Amino acid sequence: xxxxxxxxxxxxxxxxxxxxxxxxxxxxxxxxxxxxxxxxxxxxxxxxxxxxxxxxxxxxxxxxxxxxxxxxxxxxxxxxxxxxxxxxxxxxxxxxxxxxxxxxxxxxxxxxxxxxxxxxxxxxxxxxxxxxxxxxxxxxxxxxxxxxxxxxxxxxxxxxxxxxxxxxxxxxxxxxxxxxxxxxxxxxxxxxxxxxxxxxxxxxxxxxxxxxxxxxxxxxxxxxxxxxxxxxxxxxxxxxxxxxxxxxxxxxxxxxxxxxxxxxxxxxxxxxxxxxxxxxxxxxxxxxxxxxxxxxxxxxxxxxxxxxxxxxxxxxxxxxxxxxxxxxxxxxxxxxxxxxxxxxxxxxxxxxxxxxxxxxxxxxxxxxxxxxxxxxxxxxxxxxxxxxxxxxxxxxxxxxxxxxxxxxxxxxxxxxxxxxxxxxxxxxxxxxxxxxxxxx
Amino acid sequence: xxxxxxxxxxxxxxxxxxxxxxxxxxxxxxxxxxxxxxxxxxxxxxxxxxxxxxxxxxxxxxxxxxxxxxxxxxxxxxxxxxxxxxxxxxxxxxxxxxxxxxxxxxxxxxxxxxxxxxxxxxxxxxxxxxxxxxxxxxxxxxxxxxxxxxxxxxxxxxxxxxxxxxxxxxxxxxxxxxxxxxxxxxxxxxxxxxxxxxxxxxxxxxxxxxxxxxxxxxxxxxxxxxxxxxxxxxxxxxxxxxxxxxxxxxxxxxxxxxxxxxxxxxxxxxxxxxxxxxxxxxxxxxxxxxxxxxxxxxxxxxx
Numbered sequence: 001x002x003x004x005x006x007x008x009x010x011x012x013x014x015x016x017x018x019x020x021x022x023x024x025x026x027x028x029x030x031x032x033x034x035x036x037x038x039x040x041x042x043x044x045x046x047x048x049x050x051x052x053x054x055x056x057x058x059x060x061x062x063x064x065x066x067x068x069x070x071x072x073x074x075x076x077x078x079x080x081x082x083x084x085x086x087x088x089x090x091x092x093x094x095x096x097x098x099x100x101x102x103x104x105x106x107x108x109x110x111x112x113x114x115x116x117x118x119x120x121x122x123x124x125x126x127x128x129x130x131x132x133x134x135x136x137x138x139x140x141x142x143x144x145x146x147x148x149x150x151x152x153x154x155x156x157x158x159x160x161x162x163x164x165x166x167x168x169x170x171x172x173x174x175x176x177x178x179x180x181x182x183x184x185x186x187x188x189x190x191x192x193x194x195x196x197x198x199x200x201x202x203x204x205x206x207x208x209x210x211x212x213x214x215x216x217x218x219x220x221x222x223x224x225x226x227x228x229x230x231x232x233x234x235x236x237x238x239x240x241x242x243x244x245x246x247x248x249x250x251x252x253x254x255x256x257x258x259x260x261x262x263x264x265x266x267x268x269x270x271x272x273x274x275x276x277x278x279x280x281x282x283x284x285x286x287x288x289x290x291x292x293x294x295x296x297x298x299x300x301x302x303x304x305x306x307x308x309x310x311x312x313x314x315x316x317x318x319x320x321x322x323x324x325x326x327x328x329x330x331x332x333x334x335x336x337x338x339x340x341x342x343x344x345x346x347x348x349x350x351x352x353x354x355x356x357x358x359x360x361x362x363x364x365x366x367x368x369x370x371x372x373x374x375x376x377x378x379x380x381x382x383x384x385x386x387x388x389x390x391x392x393x394x395x396x397x398x399x400x401x402x403x404x405x406x407x408x409x410x411x412x413x414x415x416x417x418x419x420x421x422x423x424x425x426x427x428x429x430x431x432x433x434x435x436x437x438x439x440x
Numbered sequence: 441x442x443x444x445x446x447x448x449x450x451x452x453x454x455x456x457x458x459x460x461x462x463x464x465x466x467x468x469x470x471x472x473x474x475x476x477x478x479x480x481x482x483x484x485x486x487x488x489x490x491x492x493x494x495x496x497x498x499x500x501x502x503x504x505x506x507x508x509x510x511x512x513x514x515x516x517x518x519x520x521x522x523x524x525x526x527x528x529x530x531x532x533x534x535x536x537x538x539x540x541x542x543x544x545x546x547x548x549x550x551x552x553x554x555x556x557x558x559x560x561x562x563x564x565x566x567x568x569x570x571x572x573x574x575x576x577x578x579x580x581x582x583x584x585x586x587x588x589x590x591x592x593x594x595x596x597x598x599x600x601x602x603x604x605x606x607x608x609x610x611x612x613x614x615x616x617x618x619x620x621x622x623x624x625x626x627x628x629x630x631x632x633x634x635x636x637x638x639x640x641x642x643x644x645x646x647x648x649x650x651x652x653x654x655x656x657x658x659x660x661x662x663x664x665x666x667x668x669x670x671x672x673x674x675x676x677x678x679x680x681x682x683x684x685x686x687x688x689x690x691x692x693x694x695x696x697x698x699x700x701x702x703x704x705x706x707x708x709x710x711x712x713x714x715x716x717x718x719x720x721x722x723x724x725x726x727x728x729x730x731x732x733x734x735x736x737x738x739x740x741x742x743x
Binding site: 039044143252 | 551603703
């Protein structure tokens, strides 16, 4: 996410950093580069202009030409301004003291409202809040069926009345939640253009009868220059309270986020980062700003690795490593835990500097990980505990069983042995390295 | 009403117009720095992107010098003509020259693949052709249900498989069935996928491979569906999809929105494939063959 923008600014600033002092033309060039990068990232023209103007004003005010570290000064100014542009402090969903809380999802067609109704419901469920999903999209074929299917997947009720009046459906949905004692209502509405007066009036009526505590504008992160105008159209008629930014897991530079916030003042509350229903994250403006500036996103990485291991698991693993009792079973276990965190490529990109160091569209071969998993799964218990018993015919059997080649099996065993001897060397000194050696 | 007429209506409703660039050149404005700057901003605001906009401006400025232009109107007129010519590429419409003709429809999530297929199917069944839809999106909940409704509306047949099943298997069955039933046209719907997801792009490769095996040749048309509200990422979409499954054309959807879809210029510039159809609304008849002249005229003159 935002990779290209951080690449460009990162490259620019590393070039400037190498020089120590900046000339006035350096500053002008930097500002021009920032403007181009922002535009290429789909930040709206007016937002890009005002951003550059603010940076320039502050840069001149700070007298950066006299500063010993002028590049750092510009970077930190850009960073602060970006954080401000992205919405300042982290914004959370608001709930009513008197349940049910009502969340209304609105947006253009295809932005991901139905999918995110499911994602938000799952997230709230994990936080101990049950939701009733209300299907108020009567226009798109099978939209109701889609919401029902999602409801089944996350085991939450769905309220629908077929293609009957969506305003009445929404009203009855809230009443139903009250009756069932469900704390949250999530209303999925049909996608519509902000200039479609009839459909916008329908939304106003839904809003009037359900009195939502959150009106979330669901926006595709890949939206171009119109993003701010579209959001503004929804905002003026409905009063948006927050933004859900979807499809942030691609290579989009996501500049739409900047301009939407700037225009509506509604904070970005959640971001969709994958196809799985669990792929929804809180939005941290400061992290994203760091990332835009090529400073990496270590905080997200830490958050992702946290919760993968319990304290106990980590201790027992450490003990095993110390005593060199680490078996292929433990290895398999680690591998699976790591895969839970999501794509390796995504993880690596969060490390500072990595987005520039890695080739474009880099992704670690998930197939290799799968292969490793298959090989270990094709071993007997004894073989996993003591790989030294693996003779030629056993290796052949494992290769056949896992659909790989004997060479693959050999390579895995070799890597495992190396990893083990490394552990002996470092025994006791280190925390477990995550699946070291599994992807060379 | 022509689609241009409809678009004009939408724009009037929006209380704004594409007329920006035309207004720039409409008067006897001199060709000065201020004009060029406004011109550039109009292009950027239409999602043409920095690179494409700069190339266009440089080209125009060069010709302006060589031919000694004096008014802004000359620059705008030349731009209009050049873009029309540039977008006018051969091979846009689906030709029913094979039986069955197989059309593979691909794109990122939420661009309108399933809806576009429904509308295209209706267009051909109205011409008396037999059409089969293949529900190759086994991932998104109820995607096959959505396609089934379009099959019913358009009077097409449908082949679908189990949810979360192997899409390539469904596609193989679908095409084999289409051949056996002797249909004229087969549309293969695929799951939306971001172009950077290697595993999903591999899946798409496999779908294409399986299509070739079932059909004995490559699909007759592979169309990428692009959302007109998309910004510069659409270029990455076109390039990466084109690498995985060579594209024959584009379907640009949601052109009835206020977005101008200018990014398609950058796409056509890079992959040199035509825009086949444009989506202009939710109704079943609101998908029309692309017309470069009308598209450019609309950019400048909504009336």
